[in-house]
Amino acid sequence: MTRLILSLLVVLAFVTLPFWMSDPYILGLLILAGIFIIAAISLNLLLGYTGQLSLGHVAFFGIGAYTSALLSRGFDVDLGLGLTLDVAPKPVWLSFLAGILMAALFGWFVGRLAFRVRGAYFVILTVSFAQVMRLIALNWVDLTEGPMAINNIPSFTLWLPGLGVTTLTTKAQNYWLVLAVAVIAFVLVAHIVRSRVGRALIALRENEGLARSVGIQVTHYLVLSTVVAAGIAGASGGLYTHYVRIVDPDVFMFIYTVTMIIMVVTGGKGTLTGPIVGGLLFGLMPELLRDYAGPEVQWIIYGAAIVLIVFFLPNGIVPAAARIWQRLAALGLRLVPEHLRPRLS
Amino acid sequence: MNGVMLGSTYALLGIGLTLVFGIMRIVNFTHGEFYALGAYMAYLFVAQLGVNFFAAILLATAIGMIVGAALEFFILRRLKTTDIDSVMLLMIGLWIAMQNTEQLIWGGVAKLIPSPFAQQPLVFGPVSVSPLKVFVLVTAIVLLIAFHLLINHTRLGLAMRSTFQDRDVASLMGVNVGTIYMATFALGSGLAAVAGALLGPIFLVSPTMGDLASLKAFAIVILGGLGSTVGATIGGFVLALVEEFGSGYVSADFRDAFSFLVIVAVLILRPQGLFAPKERVG
Numbered sequence: 001m002t003r004l005i006l007s008l009l010v011v012l013a014f015v016t017l018p019f020w021m022s023d024p025y026i027l028g029l030l031i032l033a034g035i036f037i038i039a040a041i042s043l044n045l046l047l048g049y050t051g052q053l054s055l056g057h058v059a060f061f062g063i064g065a066y067t068s069a070l071l072s073r074g075f076d077v078d079l080g081l082g083l084t085l086d087v088a089p090k091p092v093w094l095s096f097l098a099g100i101l102m103a104a105l106f107g108w109f110v111g112r113l114a115f116r117v118r119g120a121y122f123v124i125l126t127v128s129f130a131q132v133m134r135l136i137a138l139n140w141v142d143l144t145e146g147p148m149a150i151n152n153i154p155s156f157t158l159w160l161p162g163l164g165v166t167t168l169t170t171k172a173q174n175y176w177l178v179l180a181v182a183v184i185a186f187v188l189v190a191h192i193v194r195s196r197v198g199r200a201l202i203a204l205r206e207n208e209g210l211a212r213s214v215g216i217q218v219t220h221y222l223v224l225s226t227v228v229a230a231g232i233a234g235a236s237g238g239l240y241t242h243y244v245r246i247v248d249p250d251v252f253m254f255i256y257t258v259t260m261i262i263m264v265v266t267g268g269k270g271t272l273t274g275p276i277v278g279g280l281l282f283g284l285m286p287e288l289l290r291d292y293a294g295p296e297v298q299w300i301i302y303g304a305a306i307v308l309i310v311f312f313l314p315n316g317i318v319p320a321a322a323r324i325w326q327r328l329a330a331l332g333l334r335l336v337p338e339h340l341r342p343r344l345s
Numbered sequence: 346m347n348g349v350m351l352g353s354t355y356a357l358l359g360i361g362l363t364l365v366f367g368i369m370r371i372v373n374f375t376h377g378e379f380y381a382l383g384a385y386m387a388y389l390f391v392a393q394l395g396v397n398f399f400a401a402i403l404l405a406t407a408i409g410m411i412v413g414a415a416l417e418f419f420i421l422r423r424l425k426t427t428d429i430d431s432v433m434l435l436m437i438g439l440w441i442a443m444q445n446t447e448q449l450i451w452g453g454v455a456k457l458i459p460s461p462f463a464q465q466p467l468v469f470g471p472v473s474v475s476p477l478k479v480f481v482l483v484t485a486i487v488l489l490i491a492f493h494l495l496i497n498h499t500r501l502g503l504a505m506r507s508t509f510q511d512r513d514v515a516s517l518m519g520v521n522v523g524t525i526y527m528a529t530f531a532l533g534s535g536l537a538a539v540a541g542a543l544l545g546p547i548f549l550v551s552p553t554m555g556d557l558a559s560l561k562a563f564a565i566v567i568l569g570g571l572g573s574t575v576g577a578t579i580g581g582f583v584l585a586l587v588e589e590f591g592s593g594y595v596s597a598d599f600r601d602a603f604s605f606l607v608i609v610a611v612l613i614l615r616p617q618g619l620f621a622p623k624e625r626v627g
């Protein structure tokens with residue numbers, strides 16, 4: 001109960017944030033951090049709950065971004081043999097949904113392919129997948145404009161009660177959109193994790209052989225979680241593309257996957273709130289450092305931070321904070337007189 | 346010819362990576378950075394300090410080995426967890442830190458290493474090659490042979506092979522596993538650095554050159570089977586030839602994509618690598 005109230009308060013604080021923090025710069029930071037937090041939430045489903053280290057997660061983000069951008073602008077592409085596919089511009093919300101669908105589809109495909117192998121092989125296969133995607137985006141100039149990037153991508157439009165279809169132009173509106181998607185993603189992942197599916201995933205993370213022997217269809221569940229994770233990552237890619245309004249092959253860069261993984265692991269993989277805590281920390285840290293250090297130094301600090309976290313907080317911040325909280329609670333309990341303490345009986 | 350030249354340096358890269366993985370069970374994401382480090386050291390000595398070209402390559406390799414040994418001694422050895430994911434994350438952190446240190450020192454602009462070789466190609470009948478590439482090929486092949494001798498015919502090589510097979514038993518037999526780890530990491534890093542120093546004068550030197558090198562090294566190692574040095578040698582040549590023919594006959598734009606297609610194909614058809622799955626080091 002207290003947990004529910006606490007989470008409602010946190011959500012309320014984030015919802016009302018634009019009213020007491022109107023600095024557009026800070027809102028812009030939070031929007032970008034939020035977009036990456038959504039991606040990190042989806043990665044946590046794979047990394048934290050199934051225990052598979054996928055280093056190609058940014059591919060789904062990029063697929064969502066490109067699909068949504070292309071559909072909302074319309075495109076024509078030469079399919080060879082004299083055939084051309086001509087697609088008229090679609091409404092942004094429709095393109096956004098198509099981006100999610102496309103990413104989920106790729107998730108299914110890659111999941112079927114990659115889960116034949118485990119461990120280091122799986123990691124390298126997922127890295128290669130993201131690289132192939134980047135090279136396609138870079139070289140299929142007819143469709144993706146290659147390194148010239150797709151620009152003039154329309155902003156998000158949304159049907160709002162009382163306002164009709166509006167274009168989200170202000171930072172605050174975009175902020176609320178990102179927040180809404182983040183909450184949906186969080187609730188979705190929380191539901192999956194606490195359901196039968198989630199228990200199956202955790203079982204196979206802990207001991208795959210045992211999980212298989214009690215009748216859990218391991219590959220089926222792994223592919224299912226990849227599809228969901230890919231869809232959410234596609235959604236965050238779509239948000240990104242319509243907020244930044246330009247997309248180039250750099251969205252597939254390995255460093256973004258690394259950023260997501262750092263967010264998940266710093267916050268605490270396998271905890272629901274971990275990606276949010278880690279995401280806020282690493283989403284805002286580079287900007288906070290901006291006044292004191294050049295970009296290279298920032299990245300060096302970033303790298304050093306990862307090393308320190310692996311050394312001192314291998315399980316992440318959330319579990320560590322929970323431990324400290326328990327210890328404080330135990331300490332507080334000792335101050336209460338003996339006869340007033342709650343008893344187990 | 347180009348393919349064989351590239352193949353010999355790719356083989357050096359792949360062997361370094363497979364050695365570290367096989368013996369230490371570490372997926373070494375810093376491998377490509379040691380490749381870049383080698384190239385930058387060659388640049389530093391040749392272009393900035395005016396050292397002799399050949400001495401500079403030696404120095405670059407030595408520095409690669411020293412930095413590798415230091416990394417193992419000061420960081421990897423202190424790590425308590427052996428969980429493969431945590432170690433991988435640590436390596437990613439180190440990789441980011443190394444790459445940006447290079448960028449901080451030398452800037453993002455690609456650098457050219459001057460070489461003392463003539464631009465005129467050597468002509469052998471129908472084939473003409475540049476002398477620099479011949480030098481790279483010969484050096485790389487000499488190093489490959491030296492490496493196989495080291496692994497198969499020295500006490501250090503014996504200790505490494507036994508650690509690879511069973512770390513605990515090796516340590517019971519009196520092998521100092523800590524020293525072996527340090528030697529392995531130093532050797533692996535040195536191989537990457539020498540590959541970088543050799544290819545540096547042919548291509549340009551830039552801070553992100555390590556990324557592609559890392560990924561290609563992974564492709565080579567997968568091709569040959571993780572932990573197999575013979576496999577990595579063959580894998581290096583195969584990958585380079587696939588790249589050359591692929592970019593020649595299919596499309597040069599997708600040159601770097603071939604390595605990933607090779608990975609995907611190998612993992613689907615033969616996940617344990619193309620060459621003997623339980624191959625020992627050597």
